[in-house]
Amino acid sequence: MQTSKQAHIEQQALKRYLQFNAEKQSAQATADAQSRMMSRSSVINVHDNLAMERIINRSDLFPIAHLQAGLDVSKAVCRIFLRNRSGQIEGYGTGFMVAPSLLLTNNHVLDTFDAAQYAVAEFNYEDDVNFMPKEIVSFRLAPEQLFITDMGLDFTLVAVHEVDSEGVKLSDFGYLPLLPQTGKVLEGEYVSIIQHPKGGPKAVTLRENEVKSISSDYVHYVSDTEPGSSGSPVFNDQWVVVSLHHAGIPHPDNEGEWIANEGIRISSILRFLRLRRNGVEDGAGRKLLDALLAAPDSLVPAMEVGTLEAEWYSGAAGYNPAFLGPDAEVPLPLLNESQQADVTETKDGKKILDYTHFSIAMSRSRKLAFYSAVNIDGTQLIEVRRENDKWYFDPRIPEEFQVGPEVYKNNDIDRGHLTRRQDPNWGIDAVKANEHTFHFTNCAPQHKNFNQKTWLDLENYLLDNAGDYGLKVTVFTGPVFRDSDVAYRGCQIPSQFWKVAVLRKEDGSLSATAYLQSQENLLGDLEFVYGDFQTYQVPVTQIEELTGLGFGELRNFDPLAETSVKVVIANREDIRL
Structure with missing residues (x-):
């Protein structure tokens, strides 16, 4: 680690800290407070009854x-x-596992592929309750599998070999899922930081670590860290990682003194990785990255069944x-x-x-929806944490007209x-909208591998563009009903x-695009059949012919329109708007 590089990072952090504190006094910052509280409440575990008391009243009850x-979460933190x-x-640094x-x-x-090749991730470098050192377990890094780094956000994501020289499995140490x-x-x-200060045994800062300011990409907090703490996870009170620690903020007048620390927001890092995903050409590397980006929803527990009150x-x-817009009305099919x-x-x-x-229109004979129709407001999107798998x-x-568990x-x-x-997770009712999507009326039987390729890319494309460009989008979705469809249970x-x-579009005119995908080759015996299943962009009229909808x-x-062309959608660039 270069001293000059670290000094530059610290000076940039100081500049941001002073600027953010000045901007906090603005009227707009005050107006955003309610929105921030709404977002915060959406990521709190519903079973943590003390959480809101801690946030609102600054209670120290846990x-x-x-x-x-x-x-438990400390197991995934290592010395580099x-x-x-x-x-x-x-030298030394700190890192933590964020996927298997x-x-x-x-x-x-x-900072480089070569640096990662020769570095080692050391787990268990800590003392037990008797102040005796635990046995260190070391894993070599595997940048040849995946290595993504960015100087601007000061992060590096790198693969790690899954077994050490003694046969110990990396999975024994778990990982910290990152929420977008x-x-x-x-x-x-207040935040807590698990770290290896000065490259020494694992330590944690618990309280008096107040968050002072938050910008689009950075979090500033008062906390105790040392050289070697760079790369540590910064946690909220629910032990969810909120940022990646990277720098102390030097006192502008008193050399050798520090006024705060700075971390890079996890949401900013994940946003960067989503944009870089299509640039990862290696199939194995893409799979590793997809595992990270899909991690939060893949961790939900087994399905529960319930009924919401009226x-x-x-x-x-x-x-x-x-x-x-009033001049662009789009009625239901x-x-x-x-x-x-x-x-x-x-x-x-x-x-x-x-x-x-x-909204949804249901078929009584098929017990599934004819269609679902949603409005997406990219100016008000809120990421709502998926707490469980309750449907x-x-x-x-009547329940008998709904395909159930x-x-x-x-x-x-x-x-x-x-x-x-x-x-639909936007605006003041984002949490309610999220819960509403977990109705059996809003789902259809799909093979587990159906939604893993370009169909998911298409859905991401529509939502990402709505969010990134502040667009409003209307999306209709549904199944094609055929008498020959496979009967099952x-x-x-x-x-x-x-x-x-x-x-x-930018000129104010409408664009209506239609897409079709088949899972037919996946359903033979309800086991995965390797084959070619693709997403196609097709004329809207073809969807009308297939479904009977208008x-x-x-x-x-x-x-x-006016063509019989179907376009294979292999990536976002293939979509014709």
């Missing part, structure tokens, strides 16, 4: 399990032993046809005559189930969201699914 939880080509010691075989640290700790949503900590809260549905206006006769009606005679920011029957329609047990069939979980599993996305004037805004 469940006793808090200490055990801190000990830096060596040169000749094996000579060059991926380690995160600072760029100024591991913002709002994991607020100004005035108040959860009161005031849910559902899909808004005028969402894109029209059902044909036979579909109208097959609609599952609510107990008060309604044919549409309204949820928060989305709900909708009490407004029996279809999904002990097989390779997943509950595939139609309106995707993240899409009293349900016919659709072999094809479709999407229609509508947005306003999309009205949308065909006039389709770039593939």
